[in-house]
Amino acid sequence: MGIINFAPKILDPVPGGKYVVNAIDYVVNWARANSIWPLTYGTSCCAIEMMSSSMARYDIARFGSEVFRASPRQADLFIIAGTITRRMAPALQMLWEQMPGPKYVLAMGACTISGGPFIYDNYSVVRGAQNLIPVDVFVPGCPPRPEALFHGLLTLREKILKETCRDPWHEGDTKDVAFMDRYREAAKAWAELEKIKDEEMAEARAKFKEENPDYKSAFKPVRVVKENFPEIAREATPSRGLSQSEMFAKLQAKFPSATVPASGEDTVEAVIQNMAADAPLEVTIDANDYLSAVEFVKNDASFSMDYLIDVTAIDYEDHFELITMLRSMQHGHKLFFCTPLKKNADIPEEKRATALLAKVPTVSHLYPAAEVKEREVYDMFGIEFTGHQDLRRIFLDKDFVGYPLRKDFTNPDMIKRPV
C-alpha cells in the first residue's frame, strides 16, 4: 500500500483532490475491514471458544474472518487465545514480527489482559499481552463467549474503518522492556485513588452524622428461606486386590524399615484398620531401601505393581518426601511409597535456593513412565535422581533460577495473594 500512502501528498493540494483521497480510503478500508484473516494461535481454553466461534453455530464467516491461517505471513489478525507464559513469549513476539502490516492484535480472555486467574503467586505467566506486543482490542472473559469475540472483531472493524491514508497504519513497538508490571502500577494508583476518595468522603460522613444524629437505615436484609439438607456420610467404595494389611505385612517382612506413620496412641495396625477400603496404602520407606522395594513390588507375583501412576514430592522443612504411586493392573490394588529424603545440610545458606538438596536413585529403568515424572520432580523441587538417563528441566527454561515448588522459593515477579 506504499503508493496509496503518497496519494494525499499529491492529491490533497489539488482542488477537489481530497474527495479522491476519501474515496481511496473508503475502498481500502472496506476491503480491509471485511476480510480480516486471523492467525491460528491458541494455547489454552480460549482456543476452544475461538474454534467454536468458527463453527456452524456461531459462524465467524459472517464477518469475513473464517480463513484461519496457520502461517503468520498470510494473517492480518493475531487473536491471542490463551495464557502466555514467559517461555512462550519469545515465540509470540516472533510470530507477530512475521506478520505483514497492516496487522492487528486481539487479546482474548482474562489471561491476555492481566494474567487472569494466574496473577498471584505465579512465576511463569506474563501478566497481559500488552507487555509484549501492541494490542488493539481486549476481549474480557474467562473464556469469553463466541459472541464476545465477535464484539471484539466488530470493534476492530470500526477501528479499521476509521483509518485513512493521510495517517497510515504504522507498526507499534514491541515493548523493549520485557514483562513490565502494569498490574502493580495499576494496583498502586487504585489504592491511592481510594485513599483520596476516602478522605473526601470522611468530611461528608462526619457532617451527615452531625446533622442527622438519629438516622437509621431503612434497609432491612431479607432472609431467603433456607432449605434443610440432610447430613450424608460418605460411602466407601470397595477396593480390589490385596487388602492394605496384607500388603503391609508382606512388605514389612521383606523390608523392616517400612512403616505406616502412626501418631499418638494409635498403633500401626489400628491406622491400617481405619483406612478407607479404597484408600491407597501409603508406606514410608527408608531412602536406602527405596529402589529395592520398588523392584520387589514390581517383580513379586502377589504384588505385581506394573503401572506407575505418578511420581511427585512434598517439601517439608528439613526433608522432602518423594511419593511414588504404583498400581497393579492385574489385581487392582494401589501402593504409595513415601520416601523421606533428608535435605543436604552441608550446603551454605546462600546457595541453598539454587542447589540440588537431595539425592535418590531413579526408577525410570523399571518404569519408563517415571522418566518424565522424575524430570518434573527435579525441575520443581531440585531433587537429583541418580542414574537417570536424561535429567533436564522439563517445564522451565534451563536458566530459570530456583525450584518453584519448594516452600521457601522466592521470585521477584511473584505477587503475594492478599489475605
Added chain:
Amino acid sequence: MSMTQLPPGFKITRESNTEEFFVNMGPQHPSTHGALRLALRMDGETIIELVPHFGYIHRGMEKQAESMTYLQYIAMSDRQDYLTAIQNNLGVALALEKGMNIGVPERQEYIRVMLCELGRIASHLVFFGCFGGDLGGQTCLLFGFKEREMIHDILEEVTGSRLTTNFFRPGGSRFDVPENFIPRVKSFLDHMEDSMKDYERFLSKNIIVQERSIGIGILSKEDAIAYGCSGPVLRASGIDFDVRKNNPYSIYSQLEFDVPTARNGDCYDRYNVRIAEIHESMRILRQCVGKFPAEGPWRSKEKPVKLAAGRYYSEIETAKGLYGTYVVAAAGDKPYRIHTRGPSFPHIAALNKMVQGHTVSDLVTIMATLDPVIPEIDR
C-alpha cells in the same frame, strides 16, 4: 552420518549413509493441539526419534494452589483439561469429600454422572473433529462441533458456563439442575443417536481414513502399561482398564455399561474405541434419565471446607484417561500441596515409541488420536 553430539534428549545411536536432519514442530502448530514443541530427528522422510519439549503453557498451578483455599482450586482444575472441565471438578471434589468425610445424596450422584458423561461425549466430539481435521477433512470439525454446542447449551443452563464449569463442590454442587434438564438430555440423546450414524458413515468407513490410520502408531500392550497410558489409548492396546469399572466411584457400579477395547493399538483402534465410548456414554445417560430421582435433596448439609490433616487421593476416568488428585491437607482451609496426575502427560511421553519409523504426516495422525490437552500436562 554419525553425529558426535546430539541435541539434548536424543538417545539413539546409529550408523547411516544418509544425512540426518532435525525438524522443529511447534510450539505454535495447528496439529500439536496447543503449545507443545516436538523436535524430530529425520532420515529422509522417516522419523528416527522424537523429543517433546514441554512447559510452553506451564502456569504454576500447583504453586498457586498452596496459597488458595480448596474451593478456589476447583476453579483451577477447569483450566487444566478444559475439554473435560466438569470431570476435573468431580475429581477434586471427590478428593475433598474424602478429607471432609461427607457424602452426597442420590440425586446429586445422578447429576454428577450425567454431566460427566455429557462432558465425555463433548470431549470425544472435539476429538472426532480434530482427527478428521488433521487428516485434511475440515468438514469433520463442523460436524463434531454441531452436537457439541447442544451439550454446551445443557452445561450452560446447569452450571452457568460453557467451558470452565466450576460446578461440583464437596457434598454437592453449586446449584440444583433446572426443571427441564431431563427433557433436554432426552432430546439431545435422540438427536445424537441419528447423528452418530452420520459420523460413522463419514469417517469410520472412509477409505482415506482407514489407509492413513490402520497400522499407524502401534502401541503394544506392554508399552502402554509401562508408559502409564490410560483411557482410550490404553484400551485400544487391548487392556480392559477403566476406573469407572475397576475402582467405581459415584454410582457407576449401579449402571450398566461396557468398556470398549480393541486389539491392535493403532490409530484406527483408538478412533474406534472413542466412537464406541460415545455409544456407551449415551447408554449410561439413557439409564440415568430413567432412574433420575425427581424429588429429594440435591446436596448434603453444608459444612465448612476444612480437611482433617492427612493425605487424600482420588481418581476418576475422564474422557482422556486416569485423572488423579493428590491432596496433602494441613489444618485449616488451605492445602499444603495439591498434585494432579493428568492423563495426557504419559501419552506424549510414549509418543516417541509410536512414531519411530513413520513419516511426519503419520505423526499428525498419531497426535490427533492421542487427543492430548497440553495445559493439563504443563499445569
